[in-house]
Amino acid sequence: MTVVERREIALVDLLDRLLAGGVVITGDITLRIADVDLVRIDLNALISSVNEQVPSPFEEP
Amino acid sequence: MTRLRYVYAVCRPFRTPLQAQLTGVAGAPAALLHHHGLVAVVSTVPEADFCEEALKAHLEDLDWLAATARAHQGVVDALTTVTTPLPLRLATVFRDDSALRSMIEAREDDFRRLLDRLDGRVEWGVKVYLEPEPEPAEAEPVAAARPASGRDYLRSRRERSHAQEERWQRAERFAHSLHGRLAERAEDVRLHRPQNSAISGTPGQNVLNAAYLVPRAHSEEFVELVDRTKDEAPGIRVELTGPWAAYSFSGEASGAQDGAEAGAESGVHTGAESGEGPGVGR
Numbered sequence: 001m002t003v004v005e006r007r008e009i010a011l012v013d014l015l016d017r018l019l020a021g022g023v024v025i026t027g028d029i030t031l032r033i034a035d036v037d038l039v040r041i042d043l044n045a046l047i048s049s050v051n052e053q054v055p056s057p058f059e060e061p
Numbered sequence: 062m063t064r065l066r067y068v069y070a071v072c073r074p075f076r077t078p079l080q081a082q083l084t085g086v087a088g089a090p091a092a093l094l095h096h097h098g099l100v101a102v103v104s105t106v107p108e109a110d111f112c113e114e115a116l117k118a119h120l121e122d123l124d125w126l127a128a129t130a131r132a133h134q135g136v137v138d139a140l141t142t143v144t145t146p147l148p149l150r151l152a153t154v155f156r157d158d159s160a161l162r163s164m165i166e167a168r169e170d171d172f173r174r175l176l177d178r179l180d181g182r183v184e185w186g187v188k189v190y191l192e193p194e195p196e197p198a199e200a201e202p203v204a205a206a207r208p209a210s211g212r213d214y215l216r217s218r219r220e221r222s223h224a225q226e227e228r229w230q231r232a233e234r235f236a237h238s239l240h241g242r243l244a245e246r247a248e249d250v251r252l253h254r255p256q257n258s259a260i261s262g263t264p265g266q267n268v269l270n271a272a273y274l275v276p277r278a279h280s281e282e283f284v285e286l287v288d289r290t291k292d293e294a295p296g297i298r299v300e301l302t303g304p305w306a307a308y309s310f311s312g313e314a315s316g317a318q319d320g321a322e323a324g325a326e327s328g329v330h331t332g333a334e335s336g337e338g339p340g341v342g343r
Contacts, residue, residue, distance in 0.1 A: 016253045018308065022149050023150065023153075023175070
């Protein structure tokens, strides 16, 4: 079998799991992280960070 | 400075000690809190960074989010070498040990049920991409690439979009068939939203982003199956990630109550007549 390389995990793959998966705890805790729209937050963060470095794909070359 | 408890995972007690230098988010060492026959894996974090307000701000900071996510994953990954952890969602924080113990008492039945279900299983991620379209125009002389008239321009645009549609449909059919085959070898399946290539920085369009729950003992077989499909379809790329702790199978939607739904879902994907691919979006 081809050995699958374990490269560094891509952040998007990690966030798919850590922000959309995992046991969600609600109740008597200090934070209600489940109430926060994490997916939106992380996408905004990612998009704005991408935009700083990458020119818009819609501009003429 | 006030300290909060950050919780990574809940496990059954395990004998092998954790790596001595295993550090969690914010650089503090991971520790175990035993309660009611379960173990919470925790570390202390400063309230200044992990109280609700601070956390909301930090989560919009990509560097902070990345560092925290990787530290969380580092602890969970270390746990997978000694036990089958039940991973918690990122940034699950408690005021103190007593609040954490109360939570364990309140949720212990859920935890035991999920731990039983996940015992000895891992998660594999499989993504299918439609490779970026080759650019025939580049090979041609620049003059030929310029349409002679408006009508030519419209026609060539139509042809391009038609070809693109066909490539997309072929990728969807491939993803559909691959997902069906993989789902047969998996105990459960979760479809994540296809990733935006601008965000992932990965070339091509992501048409399938799926997670499969597979017994460790069958993992090699599963990986071989994915490997064999890699050269099946030209213009399509398959990526495998894992083994992961079963993050995608620990969320609210997981568990016995939606077993029927998951079964029906995988049933749909094996039906060749269904026009819709699994989790396929544009």
